[in-house]
Amino acid sequence: MTEETGLRERKKQRTRQALSETAIELFLARGFDQVSVADVAAAVEVSKPTLFRYFPSKEDLVLHRIADHQGEAARVVRERAVEASPLAALRAHFHARLDAYDPVTGLCDNPAVLAFHDLVFTTPSLLARTVRYSERDEELLAAALYETGGDGGDEFMARLAAAQIVTVQVRLARGNWCRINGGVRAAEALPRAHAEADVAFDLLGGGVGAVYG
Amino acid sequence: MTEETGLRERKKQRTRQALSETAIELFLARGFDQVSVADVAAAVEVSKPTLFRYFPSKEDLVLHRIADHQGEAARVVRERAVEASPLAALRAHFHARLDAYDPVTGLCDNPAVLAFHDLVFTTPSLLARTVRYSERDEELLAAALYETGGDGGDEFMARLAAAQIVTVQVRLARGNWCRINGGVRAAEALPRAHAEADVAFDLLGGGVGAVYG
DNA sequence: CTCGAAAACGCAACCGAGTTACAAAAGATT
């Protein structure tokens, strides 16, 4: 199905990629708000309406990248080993991504990745949009949790748990990014990242009650 | 300090209120996106720049109302009875607000309140902005939790817990609003709202681990 | 009461995001 060998299709793919890459390049160089969509369109030698035919908004020029990770948590739960609990699978997965210095964990000092994260986190309109992605992620995770049946068929509980899990993962990533952004190398920050992840998943699993209850 | 008896100050207050009230009125009647800021300004007989001197954005014409509730969770924690734990205080407070059919719980079938909630929740740009308010609320709660010292001085844990608590409260309110919006009277939905709140706070206190761990 | 400074306002023009209508161009089809 990825073999739509038409010339037309190839051109579209190339235009789309050129738009996104050129846009991010310009945004990184001058800042998101200092580059207009007209600038991007001009740089790719495309008209403004055409740009919006490829990306519904200026923000999507940047954020379509992170859309690829949509549903990762849900997938982890679904594809976990039969003997593993959902939470244990998510925990193990997060630690594994940490060791791989996966950008999604925030623990990644690759200059390009860091600059990209910096762009997203320090541009209000971009940051606001990431929330929408988290919400979708949460929905998908809730569905996956519900399917496990551990809640005795309580859909509301699945949604609550999903919300908490996604929230915690976002906080973990933000914490890591902050330290990396403060100049710490990823390898140095790794132990603390693992420790915080343990704290977070312990809290998640054992409840806030043990501390503030 | 609320006694700035100047004529100037009084006029400003009146203009501000007129702008907000007229705007909400128009938005409720025709929909947020079908009313331009120029319409609002014209209805109040004020110029467009003046409108923006009072409210930094179109959304703030609506949302400045909910800004009043900022920091409610933090306040509850700070002003709790000495023998009460933070979580118990928050739980009791939520149940109490439920019994009072407080709009913040989503369980309120007052037509005006319902229409207002409907406006906020079904207008994407407004809904997006509410997230910012929640984030601020979360920050304040984190600080209040940290001060209790129950975490042994772990600021990160305070932030995690605050994030989870705020998230759960938002979900509870959304659930209630959904049912009210579906036509159920607040009094009818009250038992279920209490039940869900219990489930939510149990999950919060006892951990996701007991269910999905 | 008067006068001058400061605050608030209106006007008009402007910018940038996003949309629309229509006509022109380019790929696909026979």
Add this chain to the structure above:
DNA sequence: AATCTTTTGTAACTCGGTTGCGTTTTCGAG
């Protein structure tokens, strides 16, 4: 090559938000 469809460019438009500037209104001091 002729035709049909999809994609594109042009130009004009709407709307949120800003800016510069001149005018009015309020305040406060003499």
